[in-house]
Every structure is written in C-alpha cells, then in structure tokens.
Amino acid sequence: xxxxxxxxxxxxxxxxxxxxxxxxxxxxxxxxxxxxxxxxxxxxxxxxxxxxxxxxxxxxxxxxxxxxxxxxxxxxxxxxxxxxxxxxxxxxxxxxxxxxxxxxxxxxxxxxx
Amino acid sequence: xxxxxxxxxxxxxxxxxxxxxxxxxxxxxxxxxxxxxxxxxxxxxxxxxxxxxxxxxxxxxxxxxxxxxxxxxxxxxxxxxxxxxxxxxxxxxxxxxxxxxxxxxxxxxxxxxxx
Numbered sequence: 209x210x211x212x213x214x215x216x217x218x219x220x221x222x223x224x225x226x227x228x229x230x231x232x233x234x235x236x237x238x239x240x241x242x243x244x245x246x247x248x249x250x251x252x253x254x255x256x257x258x259x260x261x262x263x264x265x266x267x268x269x270x271x272x273x274x275x276x277x278x279x280x281x282x283x284x285x286x287x288x289x290x291x292x293x294x295x296x297x298x299x300x301x302x303x304x305x306x307x308x309x310x311x312x313x314x315x316x317x318x319x320x321x
Numbered sequence: 322x323x324x325x326x327x328x329x330x331x332x333x334x335x336x337x338x339x340x341x342x343x344x345x346x347x348x349x350x351x352x353x354x355x356x357x358x359x360x361x362x363x364x365x366x367x368x369x370x371x372x373x374x375x376x377x378x379x380x381x382x383x384x385x386x387x388x389x390x391x392x393x394x395x396x397x398x399x400x401x402x403x404x405x406x407x408x409x410x411x412x413x414x415x416x417x418x419x420x421x422x423x424x425x426x427x428x429x430x431x432x433x434x435x436x
Contacts, residue, residue, distance in 0.1 A: 248330075253424070310424065
C-alpha cells in the first residue's frame with residue numbers, strides 16, 4: 209500500500225513570495241490533515257478535511273494560508289505572501305475516518321529568507 | 322483545553338540501557354493517548370496508542386507505555402535501547418468520541434543512543 213505522498217520535499221523562497229504544497233493521501237482515506245511543525249516543536253494542526261469539506265480550520269492563518277481538497281482526494285496548501293515565521297515543515301496526514309490512525313507523509317521543509 | 326508536556330527535550334542513553342521518555346497530559350475527559358516517532362527527514366510513525374482498553378500498551382519495536390490516570394502520565398519505555406532507536410519522539414492526546422480526531426502534540430523528546 210502506497211503511503212502519503214507530498215511534494216516538493218524542500219522549498220526555499222523569499223518573504224512575500226507565494227508557495228504551494230501538494231499532498232496525495234492513502235487511497236480510500238476520507239480524512240486529510242495539514243500540520244505545521246516549527247523547529248523544536250510538535251506538529252500543530254492547520255486544517256482538517258473530511259472528503260472535500262473543511263472540518264476544522266480554526267488554527268489556519270486565513271489572511272495568508274489557504275487549502276483545498278478538490279474531489280476529496282489530493283490537497284493543496286498555499287501560503288501567500290510568506291513570512292519569515294512560516295519557515296517550518298508542513299506535514300500532511302490521512303486517516304480512513306476521523307479518530308482513526310493518522311498516517312503521515314514525509315513533509316515539505318519550507319525555508320523563508 | 323487539552324495539552325501535553327514532555328519532560329526533557331533531549332534524552333541520552335547507552336546502547337542496551339533502559340529508555341524512559343516522559344509524557345504528562347491535561348484533559349477534562351479521559352483522553353486517547355499516542356506516541357509517535359520521527360526519524361530525520363521523515364514523517365511521523367505511530368508507535369502505540371491508548372484508547373481506554375488495557376492501561377499497559379505494547380507497540381512496535383519493543384516499546385510500551387502505561388496509562389496512569391492518577392498521575393496523568395503516559396510514559397514510554399523500552400527495556401534495552403538500540404542504536405536504531407535514535408530519533409525524536411512525540412506524545413499526543415486527542416479527545417475520545419470527538420468526531421474530529423484532532424491530535425495535540427507535545428514538543429518532542431530527542432533520543433540519542435551512545436554505543
């Protein structure tokens with residue numbers, strides 16, 4: 209069974225630029241999560257999708273972050289414009305249903321200079 | 322609100338020694354508890370989870386954890402450390418019965434294993 213795929217693995221941008229991350233969850237997983245992991249901290253949930261609907265985006269900085277999950281499969285997380293404090297690893301996870309085990313992708317390491 | 326505290330951002334043990342990683346939680350209801358491991362440049366992998374069944378939970382790679390409600394703790398142990406155990410370990414909590422399954426993570430403990 210293929211795991212959660214993410215791309216790119218690494219990205220370096222300047223502040224005020226925009227960036228997009230892509231996630232392909234495990235086949236059949238209805239729930240998809242995006243986490244932000246700042247160096248030295250644990251992952252923090254940014255947004256949760258159930259199929260193509262948003263379940264929880266209470267911690268998503270909506271003035272600059274956006275995410276979508278068209279057709280309930282792949283998802284894209286965008287940052288526009290980026291700030292220095294957005295430097296982090298962005299992890300995508302999926303689960304069969306909410307509260308089931310979450311499977312994590314390898315993450316995208318973003319550096320904002 | 323739920324929270325997780327991991328005592329010690331860095332733990333170092335010798336190969337073959339006991340591994341003990343500490344986790345305390347705060348929750349208004351009996352929670353579900355998890356331990357994840359993260360190897361460099363990789364995503365998180367579930368080691369074990371407590372979901373209100375047996376208080377002693379066995380996981381992969383020889384790890385186990387015990388849920389102690391009176392101490393609000395869920396410490397991770399392994400009797401004998403191996404070099405391959407060197408990684409970062411995260412404790413996480415979620416509210417059972419919730420439809421969302423959101424995980425609240427601790428800050429992590431980096432485990433080093435000396436030969």
